[in-house]
Amino acid sequence: xxxxSTAAAPTARAAAEHALTAEGIVKRFGAREALRGVSLSVTxxxxxxxxxxxxxxxTTLLSILAGIQRPDAGSVSRDPGEIGWVxxxxxxxxxxxxxxxxRLFARLERxxxxxxxxxxxxxxxxxxxxxxxxxxxxxxxxxxxxxxxxGLLGRQDVLLLDEPSSALDPxxxxxxxxxxxxLRERGTTVVYSTHDLxxxxxHAERVVVLADGEILFxxxxxxxxxAVEREDGGARGDFEEAFVxxxxxxxx
Amino acid sequence: MRGATSRRxxxxxxxxxxxxxxxxxxxxxxILRRSPGLVALLVLYxxxxxxxIGFALSxxxxxxxxxxxxxVPPDSxxxxxxxxxVDVSSYEDRLFAAIDxxxxxxxxxxxxxxxxxxxxxxxSGAAIAALVLPAVLTDRLRGLQTLAIQxxxxxxxxYNADDPIKATYVKDTIKSELRDANLALTTRFTEIGISYLDxxxxxxxxxxxxxxxxxxxxxxxxxRIVTRARxxxxxxxxxxxxxxxxxxxxxxxxxxxxPALLRSVREPIRVRQVALDGGTTSLSSFAVALAVSVSLxxxxxxxxxxxLALEREENAFPRLVRGLVSRTGxxxxxxxxxxxxxxxxxxxxxxxxxxxxxxxxxxxxFWLLAIAVAALAFGALGVAIGALTKEVRAASLLCVxxxxxxxxxxxxxxxxxxPALYDVTRVVxxxxxxxxxxxxxxAALNDSGALTGPLLHLTALFAAFAALARLALRRFA
Numbered sequence: 214x215x216x217x218s219t220a221a222a223p224t225a226r227a228a229a230e231h232a233l234t235a236e237g238i239v240k241r242f243g244a245r246e247a248l249r250g251v252s253l254s255v256t257x258x259x260x261x262x263x264x265x266x267x268x269x270x271x272t273t274l275l276s277i278l279a280g281i282q283r284p285d286a287g288s289v290s291r292d293p294g295e296i297g298w299v300x301x302x303x304x305x306x307x308x309x310x311x312x313x314x315x316r317l318f319a320r321l322e323r324x325x326x327x328x329x330x331x332x333x334x335x336x337x338x339x340x341x342x343x344x345x346x347x348x349x350x351x352x353x354x355x356x357x358x359x360x361x362x363x364g365l366l367g368r369q370d371v372l373l374l375d376e377p378s379s380a381l382d383p384x385x386x387x388x389x390x391x392x393x394x395x396l397r398e399r400g401t402t403v404v405y406s407t408h409d410l411x412x413x414x415x416h417a418e419r420v421v422v423l424a425d426g427e428i429l430f431x432x433x434x435x436x437x438x439x440a441v442e443r444e445d446g447g448a449r450g451d452f453e454e455a456f457v458x459x460x461x462x463x464x465x
Numbered sequence: 466m467r468g469a470t471s472r473r474x475x476x477x478x479x480x481x482x483x484x485x486x487x488x489x490x491x492x493x494x495x496i497l498r499r500s501p502g503l504v505a506l507l508v509l510y511x512x513x514x515x516x517x518i519g520f521a522l523s524x525x526x527x528x529x530x531x532x533x534x535x536x537v538p539p540d541s542x543x544x545x546x547x548x549x550x551v552d553v554s555s556y557e558d559r560l561f562a563a564i565d566x567x568x569x570x571x572x573x574x575x576x577x578x579x580x581x582x583x584x585x586x587x588x589s590g591a592a593i594a595a596l597v598l599p600a601v602l603t604d605r606l607r608g609l610q611t612l613a614i615q616x617x618x619x620x621x622x623x624y625n626a627d628d629p630i631k632a633t634y635v636k637d638t639i640k641s642e643l644r645d646a647n648l649a650l651t652t653r654f655t656e657i658g659i660s661y662l663d664x665x666x667x668x669x670x671x672x673x674x675x676x677x678x679x680x681x682x683x684x685x686x687x688x689r690i691v692t693r694a695r696x697x698x699x700x701x702x703x704x705x706x707x708x709x710x711x712x713x714x715x716x717x718x719x720x721x722x723x724p725a726l727l728r729s730v731r732e733p734i735r736v737r738q739v740a741l742d743g744g745t746t747s748l749s750s751f752a753v754a755l756a757v758s759v760s761l762x763x764x765x766x767x768x769x770x771x772x773l774a775l776e777r778e779e780n781a782f783p784r785l786v787r788g789l790v791s792r793t794g795x796x797x798x799x800x801x802x803x804x805x806x807x808x809x810x811x812x813x814x815x816x817x818x819x820x821x822x823x824x825x826x827x828x829x830x831f832w833l834l835a836i837a838v839a840a841l842a843f844g845a846l847g848v849a850i851g852a853l854t855k856e857v858r859a860a861s862l863l864c865v866x867x868x869x870x871x872x873x874x875x876x877x878x879x880x881x882x883x884p885a886l887y888d889v890t891r892v893v894x895x896x897x898x899x900x901x902x903x904x905x906x907x908a909a910l911n912d913s914g915a916l917t918g919p920l921l922h923l924t925a926l927f928a929a930f931a932a933l934a935r936l937a938l939r940r941f942a
Contacts, residue, residue, distance in 0.1 A: 281783045294788045304780040308496045320488045321789040347499075363784070 231290065232257040232371050232402040233278065238287035240273050240426075247273045249426040250287070255404055257370070260397050262417035263406040266460065270426040271406035272301065275375050278404070291371065297401075299364035301375040303356040307349030311340055311359055314348055315366065322367045334362040338392065354385025358392055365396070372396065374405035378412060390416060410453055414438070424465035485790045486798045493772055493802050507768070507806060511760040511814035518756045518818065529635045532586035532595040533566040536576045537602050564638065567592050576600060584623050594624035594635045606650065648732070659724040666720045684720070688713040749822050754907040756818065759872055761811050761836065761906075762843050762899055766864040769803035769847025773934075774860035792938045796931060799851065800844035808833075808840045815910075828909060831916060835909035839902035842923040845930035846898055852937035867897075875900040898926045 233255045240248040247270045255261050263271050276282040280293025305314045315334050319327035335341040338358040340351075348356060357377060364372060377393065378386040394416065397403050407413050413420050414434040422430035422437065430437060441459045497504060567586055571579035583595035598620055605618040622639055626632040664671060668683020682690075688710055695706040776782040776795070786792050815824060815832065847864065854860040875894045879887055894900035905919035 276783075280787045292788075298784065298787060300780055300783060302780040304784045306492065306496060306779055306781065308499045309492065313492075313495070317488060317492050318784075318789070321485050321785070323484075 230257055231255065232259070233296070233404070234290040235274075235278060236288050238274065238277055238284045238289075240270075240277060240282065241285050247426050248277070248284070251423070251426070251428055252287075253278075253421060253428070253431075255371070255402055257402055258397065258400050259402055259419060260393075260417055261404045261419045261421060262413035263404065263421045263423055264408060264410060264413045265423035265429075266408065266465070268425075269423045271408075271423055272375050273426075274423065275373050275404070275406055279373050294367070295369055295371065297364040297367060297369040297372040299361050299372065299374040299377060301377075301379060303348075303353075303360040305348050305356065305359055305363060308347060310345050310347055311335070311351070312344040314359060315362065318363045319366050324366065324368075330366055334366065337365075337395075338362045352385060354381050354388050357381060357385070357389050361389070361392065365401075370400065371402045371404070374403065376406055376408070378407070378409070386412075410456055422460075424460055424463070429460070429463055429465070486794045486801075489785075489790060489795070489798045490802055493798070496775075497806075507764055507810055508813070510763065511810045512817055514756055514760055515814040515817040516821075518752055518821075520821065529564055529594065529638060530592045531564040531566055531635070531639070532569055532583040532592040533561075533564075534569045534571060534579050534583040534595070535598040535602075536571075536579065536600040537598055538600065564596075564642075566596075569595075580621075587623050587625050590625070593632075594622060594639065596639065597621040597623070655727050655730075659727055662720050662723050666717050684713050684717045688717070750911045750913075751907060753815070753818055753822055753824065754903060754910050755876075757811050757814055757836070757910075758839070758899060758903040758906050760814055761807050761839055761902060762868060762872070764807035764810050765803045765840050765843035766847040766850065766868060767861055768806055769799050769844045770851035770854070770860035770864050771857045772799045772802055773848050773851030774854050774857045777855045778857055786938075793935060796848050796852075796934050796938070799848050800841060800931070803844040803847055804837065804840035807843070808836045811836050811840075824910070825912070828912065831909035832906075835902075835905040835916065835920070838920050838923045838927075839898060839905055842898035842902065842927040842930070845927045845934065849930045849934040849937060852934045871897050871899045875903055895922070896926075898923055898930075901926065 231254045233253075235251065235253045238248050238251040238253075239246070251270070251274055253274075263274065265271055273282065277284050278289055279296055279298040280289075281298070306317075309317065312331055312335065315331040316327055319330040322330075324330045335344050338355075338361075340355060340358060343351065343355065348359060351359065361372075361374065361377065364374070374393070378389050381389060390412075393403060393405075405417075414437070417434060419432065420430070420434055420437050421428055430440060432440075441456050569579060569583045569586065571582070574582065580597050583592075583597055586592040587595045599618050602618045602620075605615060620643065622636075624632055624635050663669070664681050664683065666684050668681050668686050671679050671681055691706050691710050691713070695703045695710070698706065773795070776785065782795075785795060790798075812832075818824065819826070850863050850867070851860050854863060871894070874890045877887065877890045881887075882890070901919040901922035904914070905916060905923060908914045908916040908919060
């Protein structure tokens with residue numbers, strides 16, 4: 214494991230009860246070790262970004278937290294049923310309408326009143342007018358909003374999102390982020406992965422830098438910026454270039 | 466938020482979850498309904514296939530078009546064989562039952578030109594073969610003596626060999642029909658020969674041209690005359706007459722055996738066919754069972770594999786199996802969906818085929834049982850394929866690639882390939898549901914054998930492929 218910085222000072226929120234904890238997660242694919250004893254704690258209502266280059270293990274970590282994959286070692290504090298999950302690619306049926314997709318998953322979630330949940334999600338996503346349109350006819354941004362809404366149907370207070378804004382144009386990205394920030398305002402704990410550093414710096418309260426299956430850094434975006442600047446010595450003006458140098462200095 | 470009051474009743478268990486499976490089934494049916502191309506394929510495929518097979522079975526095979534020239538003079542069409550008259554044209558009619566004749570117009574043409582015209586029909590593609598009866602046909606057949614000295618008449622066959630399958634078919638058909646005609650003529654010749662022997666033994670009247678009727682004495686009456694005459698002669702002559710009587714009796718007794726001997730020579734070997742394996746299903750009934758099996762396999766495999774692959778193509782699979790539906794429940798739902806749809810299509814196909822072929826509706830419960838079990842076995846194979854693929858197109862391609870060889874291997878007859886290769890085809894066929902499904906449907910539709918064996922075989926394959934699919938979902942999903 215690389216040298217792990219903990220630049221962020223403990224806050225009142227960190228002291229609060231953890232919404233999700235993972236301890237010593239190890240995952241191997243054949244001879245390759247995708248995650249090497251990753252531990253992570255997320256406090257209630259926190260918005261955490263997991264960043265890192267491609268192949269760092271972001272999706273694998275989120276899949277294990279969501280219960281889609283089993284770790285070879287380590288543990289996760291909550292059952293998959295208690296965690297909302299939004300995969301990177303919109304997981305909905307193109308030949309069902311928006312309302313039918315929501316209704317199907319509401320029924321599969323065994324909600325007391327699926328119709329009420331569907332109505333609520335149509336309001337939340339702002340897609341009531343598109344309720345009877347086929348999902349295949351929606352734009353990428355709207356599909357992602359429905360994708361997120363389905364992840365929220367179970368009313369879980371923790372939501373995991375795998376690169377929620379990838380493949381979206383800037384306008385669609387803004388709409389998705391407005392939606393996610395509204396969720397967070399309602400008290401939902403949000404953990405998302407991204408390799409868009411600006412997006413992480415702009416929205417997350419805490420960033421976790423993952424590279425080659427190891428956590429290299431945990432802290433606020435500002436603290437990450439300072440760490441990167443220290444590494445870089447202020448020579449590079451571009452944050453992304455400095456971040457790449459930051460990873461390289463740690464052997465990644 | 467309006468949905469705030471809607472709460473989860475309980476955490477989904479790992480059990481199969483009948484309610485969840487029902488919602489998934491309804492979802493898949495809705496998606497199917499919104500896929501008109503696929504639905505059209507599922508409905509039209511069995512209908513078109515059954516209509517085609519129905520027409521083929523009711524119409525019988527096409528007769529080959531054969532140019533026909535008879536160089537036999539018109540007034541020589543009838544053979545006069547002793548006391549019998551044989552019309553050669555009756556043998557032509559027999560041959561024409563097996564071919565579609567194109568009669569070549571020989572008016573004003575020499576025999577050579579007429580023969581060449583028939584060959585021209587073959588060369589131009591108008592006929593696949595030409596059959597030329599020689600002018601000497603009836604002359605040669607007319608006299609047994611001529612036949613013995615000059616040899617039998619030769620019928621010429623010219624055929625087009627650019628299509629080996631058709632050429633073989635034509636050769637076999639004409640050879641078979643000429644063999645029948647030869648046998649029929651031999652029978653007539655034999656019967657005429659036997660009637661001559663009868664004349665020698667018993668005597669009678671013979672109609673000889675130009676000489677009118679001649680009465681033949683026959684051995685029996687000659688013997689009686691000699692026996693009466695010996696009473697009026699001396700001992701030496703009596704002894705000589707006794708020798709004549711003994712010879713006559715011996716000849717008569719031996720000639721009495723000749724008809725049976727000649728008849729056995731005419732057809733020295735008779736064939737008694739006994740089917741040791743399989744039933745007594747007619748070709749048309751077997752074709753019905755085959756068509757239903759093919760449709761059942763085609764539809765079930767494509768639906769089961771496609772429906773499961775769609776869950777992964779739409780990225781819904783991880784979301785479903787993380788507590789909403791168990792993997793086993795998902796497999797059962799896809800298998801059930803494919804089985805129900807294909808069974809309905811198969812019954813539709815049977816209903817259409819019953820318009821062309823006799824179908825025993827009293828055996829409906831057996832059909833339903835065979836179709837249901839076969840559909841489940843195909844469904845399990847389909848989900849196993851679907852579990853190995855991540856896209857509907859890949860799943861469909863894999864199904865088609867598997868579908869054709871399986872159908873082909875199941876139909877390889879014993880003795881047509883080397884024994885070791887045949888054993889391999891049997892093992893491969895036994896490892897997949899098509900052959901047992903065909904056996905089960907044949908037994909159910911045509912009462913051609915025990916139904917229990919194929920059903921147990923299909924049940925075992927269902928369990929094996931379902932387990933394989935479950936393993937594949939765990940390994941590859």
